[in-house]
Amino acid sequence: MEQSRRNPMAMARARHALTQAGLDPSVELVAASSVTNEVWLTPTHVVRVNRRPNQRLRREAILGPGLPAEIGYPLVVAYGGRLGADWLVVRRVPGEVLSRCWPSMSVAQRRDAIRQLAAKLRRLHRTPGPADLPRIDAPQMLRSDTLSPVMSLLVALDQARALDHVDRGLIDDAEQMVFDLTPAIEPFDGDYLIHGDLTFENILWDGERITAILDFEWARTAPNDLELDVLLRFCCFPQLHVAPDYRHETHARDYADVPWWLADDYPELFSHPRQLDRLLLYSIAYDVRDLMSAPPRSAVELDDPHHAVNRLRATVQRRSHLDMLDTAVV
Template sequence: MHQSDQGPAFVENLLAEQGLPANDLVCVSSAGNQVWRTERHVIRISSGRFPGAFAHEARVVALIEGSVPVSPVLAHGVVAEREWIISERSHGQTVARAWSEMTRADQHSVGRQLGSVLKALHATAVPAGFENPWLSAAFHDPARLKDAYHPPPRLFPEFLRAAAALEGVDPDVLQQLEAYVASRLHCFTAAEENVLTHCDLHFDNLLWADGAITAVLDFEGSRLAPRDQELDTIVRFVRAPADYVGLPRGAEDVVDFAPALDDIGTTYPELFAGEDLVPRLEVYEVMWFLTELLHFPPRRRPHGPWRRLREIVSSGSPIGAMLRR
C-alpha cells in the first residue's frame, strides 16, 4: 500500500465495502497509526510495523465489551500488509484535554471510575493460549527489542547489551543501572499472577463526557502481565503528562493529575497493595526508558530517555514520593 492508497478515496471505499457511510470524513492527528473519522465511525490504518495488532485489539475488545467501556469494533482486515480497523465512534473528549476544565468533583470521579475500569479489565477471563502476537514475537527476538514495549524485567540483560552498543552511552552509567535493577529483581517471581492489562493507559487513551468515562482506547498493546504493570504508564503520565499526545508541552506546570492516583486506589486498592510495589515500578520505569533509548539514543535526543536514566541512577526515581503524597 502506497501513501496515496491511504487517502480519502481508499477510506471511502473501505467504508462502502462494509456498508457504512462516509459522512464528514476527516483525517485526524495520531502519534502512530493513520486515523480517519466520520460522523459515526473511526478508521485506523496501521504503519505495518506491528503485524496482527488490530486483529489482537478486536479480539480483546470482544472479550471485555460489556464490562469495560470501549468503542465496539465493526470490522478489521489487511490490505497489502497494512492492517485496518473500523470502530464505532464514542463521544467525548480525552481526559488529558478535558482535565483542566473539569470541576474538582469530576477529576476525583475520573480516578474512581478508572479504578473500577481497571478492576474489571484485570478480572477478564481469557482463553487458553491467549497472547499479544506482535509483542510476544518482540519479546523472543533480540533483533526486535525496539518493538518490545513494556517488556518484562527478565529481558533487562538484553536491553542493557543493546544500550551498550549505542553511541554516546556512558558505560559507567549502565553499570550503575545494572546494580540498581539487580537490587530490585528479587521483587519479581516466576509464579506471580498475570492478568489482562491495557499496558498503555495514559489519560489521552480515555474519553470523557457527561461525567463518565465513555471509552478506553487503543488496545493494540494489551497483554497478560502482573497487574501493577498497569501503573507504570499511569504513574509516568502523571509525572510528565506533556510526554504524551494531546497535552501541550509545559502543561505539567499548571495541570496536576497526581490526585487521580489516590482516587484510583479508592476503588481498586489491590492495585497498590503489594509491599514491593515501589521497587517493582522502579524496574518497570527503567525498562521503559531503555526501550525508548533504542529509538532515541543520546546523540539523537540528549534530553530524552538517556537523561531520565542518568537521573534515576544519580538521584533516584520520584515514584516512591509520588505514591506517598
Template sequence: MFVDEPANDPALLRTLAAAGLPATGRFLPKAGWVSRVWIGDEHVVRLSNDGRFRDAYRHEAAVVNLLASSEVPHARILAHGDGPDGPWCVSERLPGRTVHEVWPAADSHTRQAIIESLGIALRALHRVPVPADLLPPWLADALAGKPWPAFHPPVVSAALQQVEAARRLPGHDSRLLADVADWIQERLALFAADEPVLVHGDLHGSNMIVDQGRVTGLIDFAEALAQPADVELDTILRWCAKARQFPPTPDERGLDETTLTKVPGWLHGAYPELFEREHLRERLQFYDMYGELALYAHHPQSDIREAAQDRIARLLSGHSHLDGLTW
C-alpha cells in the same frame, strides 16, 4: 453531534467500503501519532500512517475480543484489515470525548468521578482471563532484534536483555551498564510470584473516553499485553508527572501536570489493590528503568539516548519522576 465534512476523502471511502459500511454521514478528520483518524457519528476509522506497528490492529482486535463478556468499557471493533492505503481498523464510536479534551474545563468533583470510574474499569480489565504470553507482534519483533517503533510498555523478563542491547552501542557507558545489570538482578525477585494479567499498557488522557463524569471506554489496545497488574501504573503515573509529554498529537500540547496531582490518590481510593504490592515504588522504578534502557539502547536520536542515560543514572541513585507523586 458535531458536523464537519462528508465522507469524501478517497482513503476514507476505500476503508469504509472494505469494512462493508456505507460512505454516508459526516466525519471529523483528526491527526494522530501513528494513524490518520476520522470520527463519525457512529464509527471511528483509523488508517496506519506507515505500518511500523506490525499487526497492531489485528492484535487490538484480538484483545478487544477478550473483553466481549467483561465489564470493561470499550469500543467494539467492527472490522480491520490491510488495503492499498495500509492497515486499517473501524470501531464503534463511544459517547463522550477524551479525558485530555474534557479535563481542563472539569471541576474537581467531576475529575475525581472520572478517575474513580477509571479505577473500576481497570479492576475489571485486570480480571479478564488472558494468555500468559500475550504480547503485541510489533513488540515481539523488537525484542527479537528488529527495529523498535515504540519503547513501552515494560516487559519484566526482558529487562536484562535491554542491558545487553545497550552494551552493543558504540561509546556506551560500560560502568553505568554494569551497575544497572546489578540493580536489575537485585530486584528481579520482586516479581517472582507475579501472576500476569491483561494490562492496557498505554493509559493516559488520550486513551480514555469519558461522558458525564465517567469513563465510557478504554481505547487503543495496540500495546496491551500480559504483565503484572501494576505495570498499568507505569504510564498512568508518568502521565501525571510529565503530562506535557503526552499530547494527543505532535502538534498539540499535553495537560498541565499541576491539574493531575490528585489523580494517584483518587485512583488509589477506587482501586486500592493496584497499589498494595509490597515494595511498590521499587517495582515502579524497575518499570521506569526498563523504559529508559529501551530508549538508551534503541532510540535513533542521540540526544534522546543521552537524556535516557542521565535518567538511568538518577534511577540508580534512587530518584525518578515518582519523587513528586503521592497516593
C-alpha cells in the same frame, strides 16, 4: 491530527478501510488527534490505521469483542489491511478524550472520573486473556516465558554499552539495579489483562461519566500493577503523552492528585510490599526499550531532559518521577 489532515494518502487509507468494511467511503472524514495511529472520524464510526509493521490493531480486533461491557469498548465493525498499513473500524462511542476535558473539569468532576476509572480497571484486571491473542513486544522489556523475566532486558543493557553517546557507567549502574530489584517482581506472571498503555488519551468522558476505555493494542496478561508504569508517567509528564494540538494546555499540576485518588479507590493496585521496587524496575525496562528503539544520534539529543538516557539516569540516581511520588502511594 494536522499532519493527517494535510496528507491525502492518509485520507486515502482511511477511505480504503471504509470500503473494505462495507461502509460508505465518500462520507465526511474528520482527522482526530492520536499519538500513535492515523485516526479518522465519520458521524458513526472511527477508522484507525497503524503504519508500523507490527499489526497491533489485529490484536485489538481479537481482544475487543471479549472485553467486559463495563469497559465500554466499541463494537468492532471490521479489521483488515497489510503489514505496515493494517486498519480497524469500530462504532463511535459518545464522549470526548478525557485528557482534552481535564483542564476545564472541576475538582469534583476529576475526582469522580478517577473513581469510575478505578472501577473499570478493577474489572479489566479480573478479565482472563484470550488464548489466541498474538504475542507482542511490550513497552517494558520483561517477559514471563523466559527463565528470568529480565533476560531480554539484560541483553539489551549489554547491547547499550556499545551505543554512541551513552555512558557505560550508567549502563553498569542500571544493570546492577536490575539485579537488585528482580526478586521484587518474581514470579512475573498473570492470567488477567492489563490495558498496557493507559493514558487519559485512551479514555472517553461525556461530562458525567467515563463512557469507554479505548486503544487496547498493547493489552496483554501481566501483573496488574504493571498498569501503573505508563499511567504514572502520564500523570507526571502528561504533555509527553497527548497530541500536539493541545499540549500547551496540558500540565502536570493538574494531575498531581490522580495517583493518590487512584490508590484510595483501588488500593490493591498499590499493595505489594515492594511496590516502589517493582515500579522502578518496570520503569527501567520501559526506558531501555525506548533507548534501544531510538538510540541517540548525537550528544545534542541528550539536552532533552526526557530522553531515554536521562530518564534512565534519573532512575539510577533515585531522582525519577517515581521517587518524587509520596511513599504512601508507591
